[in-house]
Amino acid sequence: MDRISKLEKEIIDLRRVLSNKEKELYEIKKEYTQQQANIQIELETQYTPYNNAVKTQYGDNLPKWAVESSIIFLCLHIAGEIGIVDYDAVELTNIHRQILHGEGDQHMSKAESAAQTLRSINSRITITPYNVQLASSNAMDIASRYDVVLDCTDNVPSRYLLNDLCVMSKKPLISGSALKMEGQLTVYGYRSEKNTNEKDAPYIGPCYRCVFPSPPPPEAVGSCSANGVAGPVPGLIGCLQALEAIKYIVGHTHGQLLVERMLLFDGEDSSFRTVKLRARNPQCAVCSENATISQLVDYEAFCKAQAKEKKKQEARLKSERRKQEKEKRMTGQSYYGFRVTKFADTKKWIQDVPKSERRIGPACTSEFCAKGTARFCSHFTEDQRQEIFSYFWNSLDWKGKKNYVRGLVDSVPPKRRRLKHKGEVSRKGDSKLYHLYNKDERQPVCRLMFLNTLGIKEAMVRCWLIKEDKPKSPKKPVKSLNVDSYIDNLPKEPTKCQYCLNSGCNIMYVCLDVKSQHQLYNKYTKDMKAKNIAPASRKTFSKVVLKKNVRIFKPKNDTDVCDLVAQHNVLPSLGYQNLQKNELENQNVSINYYYNAQCGPNIDPCVTPIVISSSLLQTVDLNLHILPPESRILPDQLAGKVNADLNSKRRHLLVDVRSEPEFNMCRIDGAVNCPIDNLHGARFEQLLERIRNCNSEVTFICRRGNDSQIVAKKVLEAIEDEHRSKITDLTGGLHAWSKHVDPNFPVY
Template identity: 55%
Template sequence: MDQIQKVEQEILELRQKLREKEDELYALKLNYHSSQSAQAHNGDESQITEETTIKQWTLPKWAIERYSRQILLREIGVAGQARICAAKVLIVGAGGLGCPAAMYLAGAGVGEIGIVDYDTVEISNIHRQLLHREIDTDVNKAESAARAIRSINSHIKVTPYKVQLDSTNAIQIASKYDVVLDCTDNAPTRYLLSDLCVLAKLPLISGSALKLEGQLTVYCYRADLHSVDKSSTYRGPCYRCVFSVPPSPDALGSCSQHGVAPPVPGVIGTLQATEALKFIIGHPSRNLLVERMLIMDVDDMSCKVVQLRPRNPMCAICSDTPTITQLIDYEVFCKTQAKEKKRAENRQKSEKRKQEKVKRMTGQSYFGFRSETKGKKTLYIQDVLKAERKIGPICKSDICVKNTKRYCTKFIENDRLKIFQDFWKLDWSEKKIYVRNLINTVPVKRRRNTNLINSRKVDSKKYFLYLNGNRVEVCRVTFLNTLGIKEAMVRSWLHEKEKTKNAKIPVKSISVINFIDGLPKRQSKCQICLDNNIQLSYVNFSVKNQFELYKLYVKFSTSNGVPPASRKTFDKVLVRKNLRIFKAKNEKDVCDLNSQHNISYQNDKLDYYYSNLEQWT
């Protein structure tokens, strides 16, 4: 096991060195290309750089060789590939959608790719976010994705933005790019990107994936800025045109809550890259997903394109008379947070607050533990944290100053500091005893001063401190601040533990059993009851009801010097013994459970006197 850990550590160190060398090589290449570009702009025609060659819609030899398979397509060709190499694409979100989109855009040769993501790689992300590896755990997603893209294509420029995109930095970042890909999974960022692309006049290619379903569409399309439709005034809808009102926070879903199949975001992210390439090479709006949405369900492998609402002429941001002219706070607008982890952290904080409140109410919030080692054993002793051991200010209330019974003002700082230090030198159990001896609880009957005309309720506790060996009464604030403890702690120390109540001993029915066993009994004379296996017996002497039988039992138990059981216990024992007092309605009756078992039933069919037979079966 030690050898395995040693080899793993060596591999990590080598990978770290390799990363540093790769970053160094990437920086050298960037400096070289920038210097070559500067020379070309200065009029040195002998130095023809790749950038100037691409801008002239021609390609260098390495680009033709690398992208030859896509250059063969009639829709792309050399001019289309030159546009791709000169394009700049911003990908917001390096997750399940952003990773495949970035991979294929880098493979196609997009000149510059920007990746925005504040999150870090987790082990649960790697099953669908294939740009990240296990060794990238806890690494920023934008940085991890940028490093992987550079390994795919070293001729392109990749810029990671390790920030959360918000209203303060969105325009500054997006203004450098030509196309924006929305690869996020929350409503605030979607509204932010839509408004951002409207203000910056950029197309927004939006995708989403959840469970086994995926969606894809293009927002904020402007024909006047497109190379093919420049003469047209057509403008596609924005996100607000389709969804003018944000959904409720309860209706939103995420991959961490509802799950997602790994291929689904891979397919949608790949299609996002396809739409971006189609826009870059100059496809018209009819060939793009403008005013249309692709909906895919891999459960039954169905795929359909639905028509969306056209651009709303009264839209708040993309209309001719917009009411929103700048980016707003979208977390407030959507009433939810953009950071999924932040929402989870807030839920955890709220749970911690509830737990902390319970601890404060019980005095446990200010308890800590310190360890002492005795031999091989480590003992944890309950104590207050050092950060909590602070002496507070003395009480300056006018009531304490004018009161003749309290002597808060007589304590100087040195006296209070000495009391504080002596108190914290005591052991935990000694602290409790010390505090209990300094607090007197006033009984309820003495909490009203009857000598005064206007009687008012006085304190339920009296607090004392030692001054020059004497026990001096002070107010509650001075007492707590001088000892440096909290009221909840004092409340828990003064609270007497409830005495364990002895379990109520049930009344023993031995005397009842002995009495019933000694009674003369007879079996039932009803043959139908006997055939139905009803185990029932009757008292075989003259007694009217159970109350008279109970009085006989009381006499029996008192004569033997045994306290009698209750009437309830007596009745329960009778039921468990299946013993009854025969109560016949007629002289010829043999059963008092069911009237149909008797001969007299033929003369009296409406008999409500007898009980039901089922309770005895």
């Protein structure tokens, strides 16, 4: 009867477990049902094809929105494992576009932070972060654990590395990229033998080397950090990467995937198009039958470019890690020590040797110490020894520890115990007498008791006793002194731009035949060596030049008088060179320019070059009154004349002098673009000739009506009298046009 009762109880428990498992299975099926319907997967195949592993490789490359959008959708759609490779740490400037990280994740590994977020989204899958830089030495080991690789990098060495890695491991590479307003997506290295749905002959798609056999010149390659990218573009490419990965995992054929095809997205007009790529190259160096590359190589040397743009940041992180490990070592915690690797004649120090934490050792059990009267080892209890150990490692800094040990160890002349050696000079330099504090009383103990109580080794004690701490003398700025005197003695002159002078600019220009600071530094080194004086470093030289506000004049055109603000080079012809600051105020001329508010105290913001970037910018519009009223035209008057010319054979010439990007953003129908910065030399003569041939009026247009006045004034001075009457300027520019003529016209 007992056995029957036991079996009945076990059956009840099993039924309860089965019921819980059925509920869990129902919830999982419910979660994935909509995904199955969308990509037409039979219910019974849901858990087999989705149980795949996906590795995502990214550094500070294809912007993290792309990477993170692809990872999030993969996390929601697969039931296997996702690996994330990233060597970088989270910074506050990343968070606005990297949606897997938060403000509390600063200084945390991006791979670890992303993994934590993904686990909170889907706890049923495995997320493995790799906080390393993917390189030839570790790539094969990491990729061997996964079935699909997503390439989210934007540097050429990493792309060639991932391509060769996937070809050698026979895995598909889903490659995405984005720059500015454009994005691209394709699949490299597809193999039909791994897909049971492929009914045709065995098929192998082209790899990255088939399309790009050799890397481009480094100077021809752009990157997101240098050229910028619109955030939604990489986000879109990342979502499409996830879609291609899911399609591959569930068994779509190469005709349904982006194999031998590249998807191109243009954010300017939100258009998609697909272009055909060249087929697999039978002479490819890595994927052909007679491949010449059989192992991963040094891709930075092959591409003559760096695989990551954060060398300085990596060095900083490495330095910070060393400081952290050093702090752990000094406080008795476990830490990582160094080992030396030798390659040819070079040595490399690697910090990866685990060192255990400091522990208190056993007390002295010597009968000699217990019976003798010269040592007090037996007088110390375990609590006293633990108190000494804790005080030594927790209360003292490193210098305090050294002084503490030096105060407890005495050096005395060595004693000769054997009579036959009495009077001879010992090879031993001295003997050590060790002590410990017992209730503020310094009592002698044996060497073993001293070392075990403090948890240190004899070698450390001898090192501390030999090397006394000496105060470091501050470095004397000897080298920078000759740079100061050298810069002071150079022939210099102030700027020729009256606007910069009126704004209080104190920049001095070097009057030498040099084109750059590099040439000036070379001249400095030659002059110093001729005097047998050691020259300062380039870094020191640059700091002194910046501190003294000295520049090399770098004009874009022969007629330029200012290399700081481009607009200043067309203003002297307007008769402003003799205007003083109070005269400018009387004419209601506000001269403030785009400037970087973070430029620092050593740079005058009024003379900083025009910069339009993601930094904090400030602008105050010019309000110039250059042309007389008869040479200006109101917006409603211009609209009437343009409409009248449309009904006749005459054509009103509208000349928009804004930059090309601004012109492409919005413009009046029929206007032509002649950017103010390009109106010199042959291009200015072409504009004059076009005005001479115009049979109607010519109106110059800009955003606010300031640059257009400058150009109109310049044209009026250069063109013949017979054509001057047809030249006008739009008062108020496009802002006035939007206000008085077309309320739907976009302004900025």
